[in-house]
Amino acid sequence: MKLKKVVALFLIFSLCFSFFVAYPFQEAQANPVAVVAPGVIAALGTALVYAGFEFSDTEAIQACAIDLYRNMDANLKAMWENTARQLEEHGQANTYLGSGFVQSVRNWYDNHFDASIPIEYNSASGTFDFDHWSTLDYTSEYHPVFSPGVTDKAVCFEGDLRALYGSIHFGSFIFKVSGHPYGGSYRLTCWDSETNKTYVIRDYQLDTEFLNCSIMQSQNGEVLTFYANGAVIVQRNVSSRELWRCYAQYARGSFFSLQEETLSAENMEVNLELYEYMNRLVNVQLQMQDSILQLQSLVNATPASLASTGAVVESPAVSIPDVLNPPLPEVYPENPEVAVGTTGWLSSISDWCGSIWNSITSGFQATWQAITNVGLQVSSISTAVTSGLVGNVADINVSGLQNLGLAVSDRFPFCLPWDVKNAISSLSYSEEIPVFDVAIPALMPGSSPVVVGITIPEEFRFIIDFIRGALLFIFTLGLVLLTSRFLGGDG
């Protein structure tokens, strides 16, 4: 009997232990239901923002995007939904967003704006970039340009903070890797060639395998260099809520605070990571050549396949311009020379004083080095005696045991905690407040039914936090009271 209790307790403990060992890994897998909707709505919201709409906050962007999505014609709506579904279900498959989508969006822009919206096919990233060039004003100090891109694996919101003398690229993305949705945002560093200043605007330390990176340097409105690529793989998940927060930050234009982060010329540094990314881009672009050819063939083949849907498609729907991708420089530029300190005849006196000081300090350093060498010899003898028998404790490798928790997460019966968690998490609250569409039938002959969306008004949403907090408090209190039964002893 005791043995059964011990075995049962051990089983419970092992289940709980394995559950929480692998819990962070499971948390990294976002709720699929929560990713799809932002994938569609966020892309629409991005398009609205870069097209010139101004919103008060993130919720306003979402509301407008949702409204736009609802009022789309069936074909366009189906294409957006299909895109999100493909991203969600077949992220690794060679799916493709039909050119009918591009045509529909272009028509939408043409109908709503006087200026023509160029749509360019980025052969490096495999995306269609919608560039609102008509608002680009190189005479202003900084100017943001948003370019939502849709690929077979990702929905990317990219942008350039284009200045008179340089450009800084930033972006956010939702995409699929190994069957799991990920999202994130990133910023990069850019060197301003005119003012000799480095702008460091990265606020997320992402563990990147390789990073989406478009680097452009321009001077007086003329593009000097441009390196473009589209695929992104990161190992860190950022929730869609966080993604929206970053996006809202971009939408509010708060990145104009860049000037506060400008480094002084004395502390100027060239971001070596940037060049590492550029190095990787070369390999990535070579790997993408096949997929680029496939995309080009699909662009030519898509009009015929869309003919049955009744979509209006030009042939070819989208021209494929050449993208300026010059070869990377063989030798990366060093930090630009900046004159700092004394100049002219004063510099010779300064150099003489400096040489004396250097000789004194080097003498002290040599003496200190000799003393430390003796100490190192003594410690190395004692280390040799102990390490021969025991070894270095830091060499203990427990990585095999650490992965056991993740390994049992899908194996019956140890998978039961995750199954229960997934069942409950399927009811979890995403950032989108649900809306009920109630159709009021037509009262007058000839009129059409009215569809009313019922949701919680913005003014009353604060009560959600109160209710959630109260329920969590009651739940915790119930557990406390339940504990007395568990641990109350025989009495």
Add this chain to the structure above:
Amino acid sequence: MLIKILNALISVVSFVINFIISALPVSPFSWSFDLPSWASWIGVFVPFGSMVTVFGVYLIAVATWYLYSVALRWIKVVK
């Protein structure tokens, strides 16, 4: 020397456990069903995610206490 032996033991144990785990069947449950629209309202007001986390930590604490209890009974500290 001892560290190398310990690492070898750890690798053997992890290999055996991994082998046993790989022989187990995969989870028969699938929770990726389409919920009705009203179900999303429940999640808005009920903090399921936080409840799961609190309950999981609670289970760990109770299981640990039971383990201590069993150990104390074995060594005759308590009856």
